[in-house]
Amino acid sequence: MPSPEPVQMPTPSMPLKPVRTLAVTGGKGGVGKSSVSVNLGIALADLGRRALLLDADLGLANVDVLLGLSPRRTLADLVAGRCGLEDVLVEGPGGLLIVPAASGRRHMAELRPAEHAGLVHMFDELQRELDVMLIDTAAGITDSVLTFCQAAQDTLVVVCDEPASITDAYALIKVLCRERGVDRVQVVANMVRGASEGRALYDKLARVCERFIGDVSLNYLGAVPQCDWLRMSVQRQQAVVRAYPGSPSARALVEIARRAARWQAPPAPRGHVEFFVERMLRQGAPA
Ligand SMILES: Nc1ncnc2c1ncn2[C@@H]1O[C@H](COP(=O)(O)OP(=O)(O)OP(=O)(O)O)[C@@H](O)[C@H]1O
Ligand SMILES: [Mg+2]
DSSP: OOOOOOOOOOOTTSOOOOOEEEEEEOSSTTSSHHHHHHHHHHHHHHTTOOEEEEEEOOSBOOHHHHTTOOOSOOHHHHHTTSSOHHHHOEEOGGGOEEEOOOBSOHHHHTOOHHHHHHHHHHGGGOOSOOSEEEEEEOSSOOHHHHHHHHHSSEEEEEEESSHHHHHHHHHHHHHHHHHHOOOEEEEEEEEESSHHHHHHHHHHHHHHHHHHTOSOEEEEEEEEEOOHHHHHHHHTTSOHHHHOTTSHHHHHHHHHHHHHHTOOOOSSOOSSSOTTHHHHHHHOSOO
């Protein structure tokens, strides 16, 4: 009988597989970007995906707080050159890898555009097999938010059924499309009272984007209901998919993760600041 093939570990001569990258954003503060990011990351890890979550809310980070982690090192140490990216990584629930940011370091919230691009390129150093990377962005339409969205293959916009959330999501999508060449956006409706409210909210946003922006296609990923279990899980510093897996919000988030796991990669790098662009180029073909 032939002896089994040895397990091949990636070496410098063996290119790492391309990584699917998804920025979670929304324009308005408090719409659920971090909750969606954290739960989606854990749900993707539970589906067997090697997942990494970057806390890109550089000034007011809170992925670590949502998960009750106390990281020793953060992105602030990386940017200051005090450590490498591997030193900042921490393992969260289900094996989800997390790159925590620092909270209350004003200089991190005020990085220059070249420094944001530099941060994106630091991920090229990472010698790990990954399937997917999520990027939890800050609120607003700052250069930081726009650069992280532009650097990801897909942008997921979280929107709630209130006028300020819809107008902010629209404004963000317009700027991403006009200034950063983003031409497709995934949408999650959060804190809705039912499936039909989620769908109606998506339709409302899609109509205004189609009418006033034009060159952008929106795709509805689903809705997360307004759910006290999610609020309680935040209090307990746990992800709702772990603390209350049977709750309506946890079930909805797992369903969204299943949909996200089935995505097709975009055809090729777009030729600007992008995460893991070296892996994409070296591989030649999308995953
Ligand atoms: N589906 C939901 N049901 C009930 N409460 C929710 C839901 N989603 C979010 N929340 C509540 O809203 C709060 C804010 O959520 P989260 O921190 O995820 O928003 P954010 O958009 O990341 O905020 P920021 O703009 O400050 O980064 C949470 O602490 C939670 O209490
Ligand atoms: Mg947040």
